[in-house]
Amino acid sequence: xxxxxxxxxxxxxxxxxxxxxxxxxxxxxxxxxxxxxxxxxxxxxxxxxxxxxxxxxxxxxxxxxxxxxxxxxxxxxxxxxxxxxxxxxxxxxxxxxxxxxxxxxxxxxxxxxxxxxxxxxxxxxxxxxxxxxxxxxxxxxxxxxxxxxxxxxxxxxx
Numbered sequence: 001x002x003x004x005x006x007x008x009x010x011x012x013x014x015x016x017x018x019x020x021x022x023x024x025x026x027x028x029x030x031x032x033x034x035x036x037x038x039x040x041x042x043x044x045x046x047x048x049x050x051x052x053x054x055x056x057x058x059x060x061x062x063x064x065x066x067x068x069x070x071x072x073x074x075x076x077x078x079x080x081x082x083x084x085x086x087x088x089x090x091x092x093x094x095x096x097x098x099x100x101x102x103x104x105x106x107x108x109x110x111x112x113x114x115x116x117x118x119x120x121x122x123x124x125x126x127x128x129x130x131x132x133x134x135x136x137x138x139x140x141x142x143x144x145x146x147x148x149x150x151x152x153x154x155x156x157x158x
Contacts (some may be wrong), residue, residue, distance in 0.1 A: 005053065006041035007033060043102070052156075056103070059154045066150060067111055074116040074138070081117075081134060092121070093139045096128045097148045104155040111147055118142055 010033045015021075018029060080086045099105050109120040109129065117134040118141075124130065133139035141147075 003037055003041040007037040010037055055156065056154065059156065060107070063107075063150055063154045067114070070111075070147070071115055074118075077138070078116040078134065086135070089135050091133055091136065091139050093131050093133060093143060094128050095131070095143055096126070097145075097151075099148070099152060100155050104151050107154055108148060108151045111151065112142060115147075 011029070014029045014033055018025060020026070020029075077086070081088050097105070097108055099108060105123070105127070109123060112118050112120045112129070112131060117138040119132045120129060121132050122130040131139070131142055133142060
């Protein structure tokens, strides 16, 4: 069941993004979606049920507008730093988030990297994140844990 749900989601995404409906593209799309589904269906749903997946996807959809707004704000901050209005004060920080599963940890790492001014450099074996921040304010923003809290909500936690 997990494979089928993953396959349907990826096939719909592929068709929606590719826009190609000729036989050659559909064949390669079918093969690609099948291969990726075989490799990744356990990661999308984990050990949960279909209701767990649908709840997670809904919470992720609700998280996305917040993340997009944070990306806009971070873009403006980086622009001001590049133009010299604000100073650049790069630093590397470490913190260990209290997230439940690999899905949440991946969402957090990608969200940090998608937000201009911060990059997830590494996740150490003990779960510590290594983050490069363009400024003290960006580092403090990561350490404040607001994004982590939002991701905890995507996981289904507090």
